[in-house]
Amino acid sequence: MGSRSLYSLIEKTKLLFPSLTIRVKLLRNAYASLPSIHRKLLPPLLLTVVVLLMLPATNDTANSQAGTSARKSITLTVEPTQNVANKAGLGQNQTNNTPRSVKIKLLDPEDIDGEWRAHVIRKGDSVYRIFRQYDIPSATLHDLIALRPQYITRVRPGQIMSFYIATTGELIQLRITDADNEPVLFSLREDGSYIYN
CATH class of the missing domain: 3.10.450.350 (Nuclear Transport Factor 2; Chain: A,)
Structure with a gap:
C-alpha cells in the first residue's frame, strides 16, 4: 500500500512539473531496484525524519547555547584625525576652504x-x-x-x-x-x- 501512494505522488509531481520527468524516472528506477523490505520501510522512515526535523529544540540545548553567547563590551577610543587637505586649510579662513571650480574645456x-x-x-x-x-x-x-x-x-x-x-x-x-x-x-x-x- 505504501508503494502505491508513493507511485501516485510521483505521478502527480510528474504532471505538475513536466521538466522533472527524467529525474522522476531515475528515482522510480532506484526505488524499484530496492529490496521489498526496504521499499516498505522507506516511506515511514522518511516521514519520521521530517517530523523530527520539525520538532522544536529542547530547553537544555537552548540554555547551553545562551551560556556561550554572553555579551562582551569593548571600549573604543577615537582620536580626532586630520587629512592633508584639512591641515593645508588650517591657516586659512573658512570661506577660502571651498574648492575652486574647474572649467572643463569643450571639444570644438x-x-x-x-x-x-x-x-x-x-x-x-x-x-x-x-x-x-x-x-x-x-x-x-x-x-x-x-x-x-x-x-x-x-x-x-x-x-x-x-x-x-x-x-x-x-x-x-x-x-x-x-x-x-x-x-x-x-x-x-x-x-x-x-x-x-
Missing part, C-alpha cells in the same frame, strides 16, 4: 576631423533607432537623456537632429532644432562627459 568640431550628418525626424522614428543608424553607442544616448530627457525623448516629426561625428566614431555635438527653430545643443567635453548648452 572645427578642431576635430569629422562630418556633420542631419536627420529629419519622421513619424514613427525613435531616438534609439536614429542613434543606431548613425553608429552612435547607446551609452552616449543614455548620457544625453540623463542631461535633458525632455529634448531627447520627446522628439516630434519635422525636427532636425544634426550630429557632428568624429572620424573616431565619437559624437562631438548634437544639435536638435526645436519647433520654434531654436537649436538645442549638446557638446562633448574633454573629460568625456556631455554638457547641455
Whole structure:
C-alpha cells in the first residue's frame, strides 16, 4: 500500500512539473531496484525524519547555547584625525576652504576631423533607432537623456537632429532644432562627459 501512494505522488509531481520527468524516472528506477523490505520501510522512515526535523529544540540545548553567547563590551577610543587637505586649510579662513571650480574645456568640431550628418525626424522614428543608424553607442544616448530627457525623448516629426561625428566614431555635438527653430545643443567635453548648452 505504501508503494502505491508513493507511485501516485510521483505521478502527480510528474504532471505538475513536466521538466522533472527524467529525474522522476531515475528515482522510480532506484526505488524499484530496492529490496521489498526496504521499499516498505522507506516511506515511514522518511516521514519520521521530517517530523523530527520539525520538532522544536529542547530547553537544555537552548540554555547551553545562551551560556556561550554572553555579551562582551569593548571600549573604543577615537582620536580626532586630520587629512592633508584639512591641515593645508588650517591657516586659512573658512570661506577660502571651498574648492575652486574647474572649467572643463569643450571639444570644438572645427578642431576635430569629422562630418556633420542631419536627420529629419519622421513619424514613427525613435531616438534609439536614429542613434543606431548613425553608429552612435547607446551609452552616449543614455548620457544625453540623463542631461535633458525632455529634448531627447520627446522628439516630434519635422525636427532636425544634426550630429557632428568624429572620424573616431565619437559624437562631438548634437544639435536638435526645436519647433520654434531654436537649436538645442549638446557638446562633448574633454573629460568625456556631455554638457547641455
